[in-house]
Every structure is written in structure tokens, then in C-alpha cells.
Amino acid sequence: MIPKIGRGRRVYGLLRYLYGPGRREEHIDPHLVAAWDGAGPLSTLEPPIGQDGKPDLRKLVDLLEQPVRRGANPPRKPVWHCSIRTHPEDRWLTDEQWARIGTEVMAKVGLAPHGDSRAVRWVAVRHAPDHIHIVATLVRQDRRTEWARNDRWLAQAACRDLEERYGLHRVGPADRTAHTRPTTREVHKAARTGRRERPRDQLRRQVRHAAAVADSQQQFFTLLRDAGLLVRTRTSTVNPEQVTGYAVALASHTTAAGQPIWYGGGRLAPDLTLPQLHRRWGQPTGSVPPPPRLVQAELYDQAASEIRAAAEQVAQAGGDPASASAAASAAADTLTVAARLLEGDRRGPLHRAAEALDRATREPYRRPLPTTIRREGLRSMARLLRLAGELTDDNAVFAMLRLILTMSMLADSLADLRDAQRRLHQERAARTAARLLRSAGTRNGMPGGRTPDVTAAPPSTRPSTMPPTRRNDARRQPGPGVGQGR
Missing domain, CATH: 1.20.1260 (Ferritin)
Known part of the structure; x- marks a missing residue:
């Protein structure tokens, strides 16, 4: 499971999106699956449908914001948002299982420990079969502020434990060996401009090749320029002749103002920073003679x-x-x-x-x-x-x-x-x-032959409709069997 955490200022805007139709993926039957200790039945918290056909979120927003308004020292961004998504190959979980997952994550992060009736107020919204959204306000009901320190690492640890408990795809603990993925903005821009490969990925491949065949800093920068990349270096403020970093860009990848978009080596991969490359090259060995x-x-x-x-x-x-x-x-x-x-x-x-x-x-x-x-x-x-x-x-x-x-x-x-x-x-x-x-x-x-992409995921065996997410919901056909957590 992948938890993704963000902060915000307004509860209403976030809930309006979660209960809305969605911008890139369809939101199906948005509803609550869990809430804070002492909130009462979920049916009393569920936003009613107004005369305009949209959910009336005012009561739920007011309940979540009450501790913030009464807090002694509320944070500048009091809204804590965590989405938790299962792997595409995982089975679909029930509302009860998602409720337990949301409760365990909130307890592990320390925002709502088990048995703490004065903890922060939070709700978990489900509007898709493979993930939930937790919305919390970072002021406890006793008016003290929760700063949610180390929340990302703690949420990751909770998800690793829950993966084993429910027999889900194991993501594994973070080891910081992965390279930086293209952002959503980069992905959309590449699709909009018709690029077959995102600039960050293209630059990483070019820089990795130059690092593999170079044996010195000077040769490395020469190879990058020969490959058609734009290169700029950063020098030391103490010794202007010492290069301490670099960035690369594609001439065809620019901002709206026509300026190149630069990527430092560390933004491409953790082992492509200049200090890491110096360790890779070691002492200069001189040029290698070409073989016959x-x-x-x-x-x-x-x-x-x-x-x-x-x-x-x-x-x-x-x-x-x-x-x-x-x-x-x-x-x-x-x-x-x-x-x-x-x-x-x-x-x-x-x-x-x-x-x-x-x-x-x-x-x-x-x-x-x-x-x-x-x-x-x-x-x-x-x-x-x-x-x-x-x-x-x-x-x-x-x-x-x-x-x-x-x-x-x-x-x-x-x-x-x-x-x-x-x-x-x-x-x-x-x-x-x-x-x-x-x-x-x-x-x-070999080039010219057909090589299958063996890393592609197998065709999905899931049904085309979402499984029932509420009791006695006979409007949809049930999905594959869902195992029970232990």
C-alpha cells in the first residue's frame, strides 16, 4: 500500500473534491467508511443530498473544524490529508477492512491513538475500490495542536505491517535507492507536447551513459555536451575554480518564457550527484586506447x-x-x-x-x-x-x-x-x-527483432464494475472474493 500525505487550509474544498465526480478518475459512490472515536454512527455524519443533487457538506465540515476554531495554537495549515492506495494486482477490500486500515494508520501516526477519546477528529472517505482518503484536522479535542511529526515515515511503517496482515502486495520499506520520478505536471506536459519519453527520464539515461564511460569530471561534461545536452556548473563560493555541482537540460524542453528547464544530478538519480560521480571515477586512469x-x-x-x-x-x-x-x-x-x-x-x-x-x-x-x-x-x-x-x-x-x-x-x-x-x-x-x-x-x-515487455502487468481479471461497498447494496455485481483480515 502506498500512503501519500499532504497539508491544506480548508476542509470544505478537500471534501468537495472527494465527494465530487473527480478530475482524472471517476469517483463512484463516495461515502464514509470510518471516523474519529466518539463521532457516533457513520449514517449521522454522512452528508445528505441537497436539492441541487449535490451532498451538503456543511455539518461534516463544521464538526471537523470545531477543534481548530477553539484551539490554543492552531497550525497555519490545519488540514491533514492522507490517501492510501493498494497495488493494482491486490484484491478489493471491504469497507470494514478499509475502516480498520484507516484506524491503524491514524494510531501509528499518533494523531488518533487507540482509546484516546480526545484525539483529533478525522474521517475516511472511499470513492473508488482501491483506495481511501483520510481527512483530519490537526487540533485535538482538548485544544492542543498535533504537529504530526515524522508522519510520512510512520504511515509507511503502518502500511508495511498492514500489507502482511491482509496478505497484500509488499511494497517494502523506503531505502532511498530509487530515482526521482517525473511529476504529474511533467507527465501531462510530455503527453500534451507529444513526447515519447519524459525529459527527466531522457536526461537520466544520457547522464548515466556519460557517467559509465567517463573517467574524469572534464570528460563527463564533454560527453554530455557532445550528446546535445545543455550543461551548467555550480562553483564553490570559497574556491571559484572548484566545481561542486551541475545541471543538465534539453534545448527543446523549456518554460513558457523559453527558458531551459534544468535538472540537477540529484534530481535524476541519487548516484548521479557530482560527489557520487567522483567516488565512482576514483583516481584518474588516463585515456583508454581503442581496441582493434x-x-x-x-x-x-x-x-x-x-x-x-x-x-x-x-x-x-x-x-x-x-x-x-x-x-x-x-x-x-x-x-x-x-x-x-x-x-x-x-x-x-x-x-x-x-x-x-x-x-x-x-x-x-x-x-x-x-x-x-x-x-x-x-x-x-x-x-x-x-x-x-x-x-x-x-x-x-x-x-x-x-x-x-x-x-x-x-x-x-x-x-x-x-x-x-x-x-x-x-x-x-x-x-x-x-x-x-x-x-x-x-x-x-536484438535490434530489428520483436522483444516482449516482460515487465508489463498481466491483463486484469477484475470485473468492469465496482463491487458493493455498502451492506445490502444490490445495485452492483459482487467482485472477486475478498479475504478477511486476521
Whole structure:
């Protein structure tokens, strides 16, 4: 389950939206499923339908706002809003189950502990089969203000416990290894302007490739500019000659005033900040001489041998998981370069596999990886693959296929390691990478062949209508069986 928390000033505006038709998804039968301790029956709180056919929210709004008006020190934004959504593959829950979920989340966050009759007032509204909205006011009924500190982390912890209790899809605890997703505004703008890929995702792919093949800061910025990106740097206020950060932009992605929209490395991925890149590059090693064109296939076989050794190290990483992660991280750089050689600038299955493997190799909370001989050897191999250029003959093609299949072995070993470390998100990323690599590691998976997207969700088996959400509601057909929580 995914909780999403926000703050606001007006209860009425939020409830009007929740009880309205919705802006991007249809709101079906909005109604209360839970309320604060001492609120009485939900039927007495449910907004009645007025003469205009719309719910009359005034009584419910007044009840929720009463503690705020009487509070000794009410906050500037007294409205606390939390939406809780289940995974698309999860079964639909009943109103009673959603009520227990809302109650548990409010108790875990500390806004409404169990048995506290003077806690904040809140309600849970359900207007869709897969999520609820909790609306609370941050002043207790004894006039004290609740500041809801650490509410996001506590809500996440509550949802992790509820996932196990109800047998739902496990999201896993946050480890801060994921890259920043495009915002809703970015998604809508990309669709409106006809872009096949969001600018943030395109920039992340370009920057990751430059980071994989560069061995110094100067070469990194040169590669970005050669790829057609706009680059600006930030210098130290103490030492103006020292570069402390950077940002990139696409010339075609601008504001309404025509100014480029910039993205810093940290806004693309946690391992693409300049300090993280300096740790990746280590000490300058000098330029790598280009390999002879006639031994291109041998180069790919040599890379496969290096990857196989890294996979064995990851599989036997019981005593030194950090070194194994370092080797896997360098192998992900090799895959990034191979994806560019085979798919060019388009985001195909190999690019998706490289992104997933890159996520699986990151250390939580940006902990640095050790510099090892195998890691440096694999990074040198990534630079050699770039200099080797595009595939020249069938021998090179089949050698590259062997390299991709070997990379899938490393992804499997890394998934097992992450499973043993209980890093759920990274385990899933490694499994996804392995699945994509096995699919692409065939002749049909090469450019020009048809490669299925194995990460796509299976067709939904849900009915097209929402299941009954109130007792004795015979207007809709019942959905799939809903298990009971324990």
C-alpha cells in the first residue's frame, strides 16, 4: 500500500473534491467508511443530498473544524490529508477492512491513538475500490495542536505491517535507492507536447551513459555536451575554480518564457550527484586506447568473462557484500554501454534492464562503495566497449548475446543477495533486470527483432464494475472474493 500525505487550509474544498465526480478518475459512490472515536454512527455524519443533487457538506465540515476554531495554537495549515492506495494486482477490500486500515494508520501516526477519546477528529472517505482518503484536522479535542511529526515515515511503517496482515502486495520499506520520478505536471506536459519519453527520464539515461564511460569530471561534461545536452556548473563560493555541482537540460524542453528547464544530478538519480560521480571515477586512469576493430567479438567475450567472475563474487558475497555490490555496480555500467550500442538513443528493453540493474546495485542512503580491482577492471571494460563502436558482423552479434545472457546470471545472483539482505525494492529491480536480459539475449531480442515487455502487468481479471461497498447494496455485481483480515 502506498500512503501519500499532504497539508491544506480548508476542509470544505478537500471534501468537495472527494465527494465530487473527480478530475482524472471517476469517483463512484463516495461515502464514509470510518471516523474519529466518539463521532457516533457513520449514517449521522454522512452528508445528505441537497436539492441541487449535490451532498451538503456543511455539518461534516463544521464538526471537523470545531477543534481548530477553539484551539490554543492552531497550525497555519490545519488540514491533514492522507490517501492510501493498494497495488493494482491486490484484491478489493471491504469497507470494514478499509475502516480498520484507516484506524491503524491514524494510531501509528499518533494523531488518533487507540482509546484516546480526545484525539483529533478525522474521517475516511472511499470513492473508488482501491483506495481511501483520510481527512483530519490537526487540533485535538482538548485544544492542543498535533504537529504530526515524522508522519510520512510512520504511515509507511503502518502500511508495511498492514500489507502482511491482509496478505497484500509488499511494497517494502523506503531505502532511498530509487530515482526521482517525473511529476504529474511533467507527465501531462510530455503527453500534451507529444513526447515519447519524459525529459527527466531522457536526461537520466544520457547522464548515466556519460557517467559509465567517463573517467574524469572534464570528460563527463564533454560527453554530455557532445550528446546535445545543455550543461551548467555550480562553483564553490570559497574556491571559484572548484566545481561542486551541475545541471543538465534539453534545448527543446523549456518554460513558457523559453527558458531551459534544468535538472540537477540529484534530481535524476541519487548516484548521479557530482560527489557520487567522483567516488565512482576514483583516481584518474588516463585515456583508454581503442581496441582493434578485428577483435571486437573477442572483446565482448572478454567482457562476458569479467561479468561471469563478478556474478560468482556476488553469489558468494556472504563475507563481503559491499565489494560484491561494487562489482555489480561496475557491471551495470557495462550493461549501460551495451544498451547504447544495441538500441541507440531509444529506450528499449536493454535500457530498461540497465536502469533496473543500476537501481539494484545502489547502496541505501548513498553509502559509498569500495574501490576494488574487479570494479575498476569492469569500468575499464565499459569504456572499451564504447570505443569498440557498433556491432560489425555476426560474430560480434553472437558475442554480444553471450554477454547479455551472462549479465542475466549476475542479475539473478544480485537478486538472491538483495533477498538475503532483505532489500525488497532492490531484489525486485534485479529480478526485473534478469527477466529483461534473458528475453533480450536471443536473436529476436536484438535490434530489428520483436522483444516482449516482460515487465508489463498481466491483463486484469477484475470485473468492469465496482463491487458493493455498502451492506445490502444490490445495485452492483459482487467482485472477486475478498479475504478477511486476521
